[in-house]
Amino acid sequence: MISLNVVLCKGCSFCVKYCPKKILELGKERSPRGFFFPMVTDESKCISCGICSTVCPEGAIEIPGKENS
Ligand code: SF4
Numbered sequence: 001m002i003s004l005n006v007v008l009c010k011g012c013s014f015c016v017k018y019c020p021k022k023i024l025e026l027g028k029e030r031s032p033r034g035f036f037f038p039m040v041t042d043e044s045k046c047i048s049c050g051i052c053s054t055v056c057p058e059g060a061i062e063i064p065g066k067e068n069s
């Protein structure tokens with residue numbers, strides 16, 4: 001389960017590309033800053049690996065309960 005700060009997201013889709021479970025997808029809604037942001041297609045498959053959070057250049061993704069360095 002991930003937590004996305006849509007205001008920070010710039011829609012680069014790095015998280016979509018690197019999620020090992022392929023459960024992230026850019027949605028069709030725009031963020032307040034006008035970017036398409038990712039949605040989790042199947043939360044039950046998320047393994048909380050934190051890769052999406054690590055690759056995000058904007059620091060927009062957090063994994064609640066997991067401290068990221
Ligand atoms: S924590 Fe891992 S499995 Fe879950 S959405 Fe992020 S990259 Fe995908």
Ligand code: SF4
Pocket residue numbers: 004008009010011012013014015016037038052055056057058059060061
């Ligand atoms: S990597 Fe970060 S900035 Fe890029 S689409 Fe994902 S959440 Fe948004």
